[in-house]
Amino acid sequence: MDGGEVPADDSKAAIAHGGDLDAARRLFPEAPEPWLDLSTGINPVPYPLPPFEASALHRLPSPGDLARLKAAAAAAYGAPGPDHVVAAPGTQILIETLPRLRPPCRVAVVGPTYAEHAAAWTRSGHAVRMVDDPAEAGNAEVLVAVSPNNPDGRVFSTTALGCAGAGLVVLDQAFADLEPVEAVSPRPGLVVLRSFGKTYGLAGIRLGFALAEPALARRIETALGPWAVSGLAIVAGLAALPDAAWRREAAAARAQDAARLDRMIGRAGGRLVGGTALFRTAEFSDGPGLFRALGEAGIYVRRFAESPSRLRFGLPPDKAAWCRLSRVLK
Template identity: 85%
Template sequence: MDGDGVPENGSSDAIAHGGILHGGDLDAARRLFPDAPEPWLDLSTGINPVPYPLPPLIASALHRLPSPGDLARLKTAASAAYGAPGPDHVVAAPGTQILIETLPRLLPPARVAVVGPTYAEHAAAWARSGHTVRMVDDPAEAGGAEVLVAVSPNNPDGRVFTAAALTRAADGGLVVLDQAFADLEPVEAASPGPGLVILRSFGKTYGLAGLRLGFALAEPALARRIETALGPWAVSGPAIAAGLAALPDAAWRREAAESRARDAARLDRMIGRAGGRIVGGTALFRTADFSDGPGLFRALGAAGIYVRRFAEAPERLRFGLPPDKAAWCRLSRVLR
């Protein structure tokens, strides 16, 4: 999952894609708050604010097309990092968004249940490809669906669903499990199997969303179909080089998980002191309700701090993590 959250119908302060709005658009923030101080503090996305320390980019990664060997090494690294049975179960893609778009195009029209509220691109992608889509509050309500889609941990409420529970609820149908936020969470790392496709985000975990790198884990036959649909050279040389550097670094992931969990707890305390009630989240974002959500959104915006709001729940705001001490202090001043 590359964008964030559920639609903000009627608002104009987020990146729009096919009518669905996402966080991260500071141009929109500047239009909303033209007198806000620069630089903006963008807390509207769920991306690790402390990026992986990449080594210097090898010039050849830009000068030549990636080779099949480069891609094979990346898939092997991803297989080890994500617990797939082998690289033949891995599809590398330019971000998970393109995987969300591609998978529905490979299947005949089906009845699809999406557990929500969640990242809105899932339901939209299946609907655009001619499938019949309905939203359900719980996987147990998916009876009759041939495809069950769930995000775990979920965005924006942080709910967790196990692969086993989803597979039982799907009752023989296909399960699409988006684990974009799983890397830094103490949750099950699911392994692909018959009827189970897993999506993993590189950019969110490693704070490198601009690279556009994501993975699908699936049975080899389906993995080959997805890979064929993406076409040759789907992943850039720089993205492959970044993946090969970062994916084997389990020690960095462990440290990042511990540090971001501490940051999330610190943010919870700040939100609580400001009168907010935490309603969910992950180690990379926190979602809370406030007695005057719109007023706080305006106060933050006027101070040059951009957070995520939800038109269907005006009291609700979602906060990404500040990247450094100065940013924490800046947010604290407004929340006080």
């Protein structure tokens, strides 16, 4: 649907996501267990969380706890201060919330990309149009872009996004932490989304952030309501966000892993389309056949109904998993 308007009922259709091993087991009931899940773009080597006090589970998070988390996020992401930060239970809820803060308007989503963006704006009554490039936004009042993009890894400069002329730009930087991309600070007309779970391999914690001007940040916080972030998520964020050394080491290690995966994909006859340090997307002469071969071996990768020749691979977590993937790709 690139370049066209999203049908009004399109948001009602089920959107396939990575990580659904129940779906994998239904597709390949004879596959060996345990499954090797390469269908997500989550860091396979999680941050080593320290032990935490049981009180984080026994009591409601305090305003002071949340303030310390927002200060840590502001420092990690380059925001001017904690008043520019919204902490949320994952970026998905932010994707759902932002469209509800505006009356129906014209929205351009740069795609193909993470399908929930267009679906969320459509569900809230906005007229959504998919475009191939920010320059094609036309008279859109809101521009949504993912950079680095999922699934092709494209990167859009803030200059290019700003030149589109939209009154509000939503920039989803879920995969930016481990990439050599420009640091983007919030400013009027720009909201930046950052994912904690993908970077730190702690997706089950459900923690994400929006960086915005203080007035808009307060509106988003009000829409989320009190105690939006759990005590355990706050503990995890306060431990991991200040650890810049771990992020640098993780970025270097995952880049090496991505290069290794590129070589394996090339030997299997794949043509690399793009990706990030956490996933690689490639085209194969028989994408459905390779998806089936991998699935029958208990390896789940991401496929795309609109591009059957393309498969997206997450990174294996350890030597045994790398060997398992290599055997099938050979």
